[in-house]
Amino acid sequence: MNNSSKKGGFDVDIRSLLKLQHKRVYSICRLFTHNYKEHQDLFINIIAAVSQNIQSRRQNSDKQTLILRACINMAALHSITMEPEPARERAIQFKSPDYQRSMTRFRESIGEASDYEKFRLFLEFEGMPTEELTHLTGLPLPGGVAGKKKEKESELPLQRKALFNFIPYLKEKLVWS
Amino acid sequence: MELKKLQQHWDEFPEMSMEERPVLSSDLEKIVVKNPFSGTINLRRKLLIRIVVISVLWLAGIGQLRFQWKTDGPDLYQAVALFGLLTYSVYFHVRLLLFADYSTLLSLPLISFLGKLETVVDKYILSFKFISGLAGFYLLGGIEWLLSGWSKGAQESLSHNDWYKWLILIFISVSFDILLMHTIIPRYQRLLAAVRKYKEGIQAKAQNK
Numbered sequence: 001m002n003n004s005s006k007k008g009g010f011d012v013d014i015r016s017l018l019k020l021q022h023k024r025v026y027s028i029c030r031l032f033t034h035n036y037k038e039h040q041d042l043f044i045n046i047i048a049a050v051s052q053n054i055q056s057r058r059q060n061s062d063k064q065t066l067i068l069r070a071c072i073n074m075a076a077l078h079s080i081t082m083e084p085e086p087a088r089e090r091a092i093q094f095k096s097p098d099y100q101r102s103m104t105r106f107r108e109s110i111g112e113a114s115d116y117e118k119f120r121l122f123l124e125f126e127g128m129p130t131e132e133l134t135h136l137t138g139l140p141l142p143g144g145v146a147g148k149k150k151e152k153e154s155e156l157p158l159q160r161k162a163l164f165n166f167i168p169y170l171k172e173k174l175v176w177s
Numbered sequence: 178m179e180l181k182k183l184q185q186h187w188d189e190f191p192e193m194s195m196e197e198r199p200v201l202s203s204d205l206e207k208i209v210v211k212n213p214f215s216g217t218i219n220l221r222r223k224l225l226i227r228i229v230v231i232s233v234l235w236l237a238g239i240g241q242l243r244f245q246w247k248t249d250g251p252d253l254y255q256a257v258a259l260f261g262l263l264t265y266s267v268y269f270h271v272r273l274l275l276f277a278d279y280s281t282l283l284s285l286p287l288i289s290f291l292g293k294l295e296t297v298v299d300k301y302i303l304s305f306k307f308i309s310g311l312a313g314f315y316l317l318g319g320i321e322w323l324l325s326g327w328s329k330g331a332q333e334s335l336s337h338n339d340w341y342k343w344l345i346l347i348f349i350s351v352s353f354d355i356l357l358m359h360t361i362i363p364r365y366q367r368l369l370a371a372v373r374k375y376k377e378g379i380q381a382k383a384q385n386k
């Protein structure tokens with residue numbers, strides 16, 4: 001039986017994967033949403049992003065990494081778009097009483113944690129090693145790893161550094177990074 | 178110790194709830210075709226529409242330029258300038274769409290993703306300058322057309338006075354740019370500021386840890 005057969009234009013492999021990974025997607029929704037609607041919207045957007053990532057992935061990219069990156073990037077995008085919302089609309093309001101209770105207790109215990117801390121918590125709860133944070137976000141790891149990278153950068157030959165700064169204005173205009 | 182407490186609260190979440198029900202196959206079929214980008218962030222469609230419209234105008238511009246060249250018309254320089262602007266606009270928008278590469282954007286690491294999003298929004302804001310420039314040319318054409326209906330003399334006088342025409346063109350373009358800056362552009366500027374603030378904030382937080 002061919003597992004990757006298409007049914008209704010949608011890869012069965014991806015469908016099974018998304019069904020298996022839905023708990024992981026819900027985990028990040030717990031950390032970043034405040035009410036039922038936000039929770040459902042973020043979940044749908046992450047699933048759509050995961051599916052898009054997997055469908056357009058390059059051969060050497062790992063599915064787990066693509067899932068986690070979609071979760072993190074969509075959560076960040078959610079935070080960016082939710083930022084102008086007034087505080088009163090950010091109250092915790094969920095439909096199931098049990099879920100509301102758990103969420104209130106959990107939010108009280110994390111307090112005003114930043115998104116960086118929430119990403120670390122997400123990886124911790126998902127049982128991922130701390131080193132994965134750099135791989136998934138491009139952010140330096142807490143501790144000495146960042147220092148080592150800076151040291152490496154300072155070892156770049158001066159000539160090469162000068163080349164990088166060649167006509168900065170023109171470079172900025174011509175090269176979009 | 179603190180993490181232990183958090184883990185304990187985390188584990189207390191109900192195994193199954195209205196909020197965290199298993200995803201159904203029928204729901205998945207609908208979800209996966211959805212565009213994960215929404216609202217102001219979703220620029221792909223807008224860029225595609227612009228590319229199509231500007232390409233049509235570019236084709237019309239070729240015809241106009243050819244006509245002006247053959248008849249040695251009075252608007253040759255204007256047609257050349259418009260054609261140049263249309264060509265660069267198409268190039269700029271296609272380049273932006275290819276650079277954004279929306280299908281792989283969400284698979285980038287967070288900082289690269291935010292950096293790319295920042296560049297895309299920044300360049301999209303810049304692209305409104307081209308729209309203002311093009312609006313200047315086409316509104317001037319519209320004014321000339323209206324004048325030809327109302328007052329033939331005024332239209333003749335305008336079409337033979339290049340200096341006034343260029344001044345009107347610049348005036349219309351700048352006015353249109355100001356109009357865009359007060360109507361459409363602010364929402365993209367707010368988004369750009371939010372993305373920058375978030376990126377800088379998260380980087381600062383990571384370095385302080």
